[in-house]
Amino acid sequence: MGIEIRVEGLKKSFGRQVIWEDVSFTIPAGEISALLGPSGTGKSVFLKNLVGLLRPDRGHVYVGDGDVPRLRENQLYELRRKFGVLFQDGALFGSMNIYDNIAFPLREHTSKGESEIRRIVLEKMEMVGLSGAEEKLPGEISGGMKKRAGLARALVLNPEIILADEPDSGLDPVRTAYLNQLFVDLNADLGATFLIVTHDIGTARVLPDNLGLLFRRGLVMFGPREMILSSTHPAVNQFFNARRQGPIGMAEEKDQAQLDDEGEAPQTMPAPIQPQLMPSDGRVRPAMRRPGEWLAQHNIKPPPGSFIDDEGRDWLKDWDDLIDNGHRPR
Numbered sequence: 277m278g279i280e281i282r283v284e285g286l287k288k289s290f291g292r293q294v295i296w297e298d299v300s301f302t303i304p305a306g307e308i309s310a311l312l313g314p315s316g317t318g319k320s321v322f323l324k325n326l327v328g329l330l331r332p333d334r335g336h337v338y339v340g341d342g343d344v345p346r347l348r349e350n351q352l353y354e355l356r357r358k359f360g361v362l363f364q365d366g367a368l369f370g371s372m373n374i375y376d377n378i379a380f381p382l383r384e385h386t387s388k389g390e391s392e393i394r395r396i397v398l399e400k401m402e403m404v405g406l407s408g409a410e411e412k413l414p415g416e417i418s419g420g421m422k423k424r425a426g427l428a429r430a431l432v433l434n435p436e437i438i439l440a441d442e443p444d445s446g447l448d449p450v451r452t453a454y455l456n457q458l459f460v461d462l463n464a465d466l467g468a469t470f471l472i473v474t475h476d477i478g479t480a481r482v483l484p485d486n487l488g489l490l491f492r493r494g495l496v497m498f499g500p501r502e503m504i505l506s507s508t509h510p511a512v513n514q515f516f517n518a519r520r521q522g523p524i525g526m527a528e529e530k531d532q533a534q535l536d537d538e539g540e541a542p543q544t545m546p547a548p549i550q551p552q553l554m555p556s557d558g559r560v561r562p563a564m565r566r567p568g569e570w571l572a573q574h575n576i577k578p579p580p581g582s583f584i585d586d587e588g589r590d591w592l593k594d595w596d597d598l599i600d601n602g603h604r605p606r
């Protein structure tokens with residue numbers, strides 16, 4: 277089962293460049309969370325702080341019992357086994373074939389024999405749809421396959437937390453859709469905590485249980501997807517609806533003159549909230565909330581057209597049928 281990550285009062289700077297002043301939030305155990313933000317707001321730096329590759333100037337990162345910035349090197353080594361990290365380009369070793377790349381953490385971090393390693397590697401390769409590509413070199417496979425190979429490698433030590441840094445960068449929309457489905461299926465199967473950094477609004481709107489936005493040296497908001505997607509907070513509304521009007525500019529934030537030029541930003545209605553991606557076998561993940569539940573609890577009307585899927589089904593109404601059909605996990 278996944279573990280919770282609790283971040284408190286995190287400050288990070290490089291020289292005089294302050295990345296964030298004071299970031300505090302909790303990434304819930306076993307759920308899929310996504311972190312977004314304009315370029316340069318420190319999303320990759322944040323992931324590195326979680327695994328202790330970078331240390332904050334101030335603050336805490338609680339993972340299980342430990343406070344990551346305060347762990348000793350040997351404790352960090354142990355802690356990192358709880359994490360599976362998918363780097364932007366898959367970070368594969370170019371001279372090793374895909375099989376050896378995926379086997380690498382098992383050979384480095386465990387004393388398992390080659391037959392056990394083979395069983396695990398082939399199982400993970402099948403999970404990510406790479407069976408048969410064992411002998412290929414990273415240079416011989418597509419970008420999408422590299423990402424999936426990186427993901428298989430991130431999974432071999434059965435991590436409780438999976439971090440993915442822009443897993444969808446450079447992928448076409450179809451491959452992105454397949455990768456998103458894979459994340460949902462893996463979360464349903466493994467129950468691990470997922471934190472995904474992405475720029476893809478399409479992904480952000482349908483994949484995660486929780487969303488967060490970094491902007492102006494801090495975390496603007498983090499919470500359940502319905503809270504974020506229905507928000508009228510200027511930066512949140514602008515970002516998740518991919519609009520030009522609002523406080524975010526070409527160079528991260530607009531100055532007052534630019535904002536004045538735009539005049540009073542119109543109170544823009546959030547776009548319809550689509551149904552959340554389900555596991556491909558139709559199960560309901562434990563972390564999944566009933567569609568519309570958060571909005572109803574907070575007395576917020578869903579934006580018009582929300583929760584209607586591509587086939588025209590209304591998930592607010594059809595949800596009970598799904599549950600009645602026995603899809604809730606036992």
Ligand SMILES: Nc1ncnc2c1ncn2[C@@H]1O[C@H](COP(=O)(O)OP(=O)(O)OP(=O)(O)O)[C@@H](O)[C@H]1O
Nearest residue numbers: 290293295313314315316317318319320321322475
């Ligand atoms: N090791 C480092 N030393 C100095 N500055 C760094 C270091 N790592 C990152 N930075 C700076 O921190 C800022 C945030 O970088 P980061 O890569 O986390 O941004 P990001 O939000 O992931 O951006 P993008 O969306 O473009 O990938 C950048 O200005 C970057 O130059």
